[in-house]
Amino acid sequence: MEMSDRRMEANKELSISQVAKYTGLSPHALRFYEREGLLLSAQVMRGDRGHRRYSQSDVEWLDICIKLRASGMPLAQIKRFAELVRRGQGNEQQRLEILREHQRRVVAQMDQLKDCLDLINWKVGVYEEHLKQGTAQHLWTGSDSDDAPSDA
Template identity: 50%
Template structure:
């Protein structure tokens, strides 16, 4: 845009978020402060906004709800003095992510076992369905 800011299109390109998502994030309070506007009323973003939105993309990829992200943004936007509240929010999310990872590990073990079974089945030209237990004799 100019040396004073970035357009919404440029921020969309740099963050991988759509223009629609950026507007949604603004309405949901996910930015750490209000988005500035130029004389024509167009949004003007700062480099800080791009860096913050990069974090938001990662937080959302881990399942952080928009409400939690908005709360974190509010706390960061308030400035120093509320670090304990930020830490509490992040620890709660950290625990949710750890639980998700444990569940995904269980899923991966099942998938790996099934892939191995099908690979062996196909490599040996076996008959029957490797998913089903062998019939009792």
């Protein structure tokens, strides 16, 4: 669900199943995030019957956590970042350092992936050309033969 759809319910408390639907995380993963201290509140709110109730800010924070995790940030760093945010003002420089370190890692990963994509694009071109020319049977087959083309 889009963020704008979630904002319509900004003042409404959400159930774990609603948050799971919005974030794409399973209820099990949401409970895990809570146990690991990855959420901004020390404890998730509870309804009259003891069921978890999430606020709009909880969902927005989870969106951040999901993106950080998807980009490869270790859970320990997300937890450290969340701890610093929970503490409030005065540690912004530490938070920035965590984000900058992760930013450097992501940029390095993107550079590496760009190199991989360049190779893949080249190989696709080689195969397309050989198939077009009817010479695909001469592409490398994994044998140690001396006649294996270097562009396979």
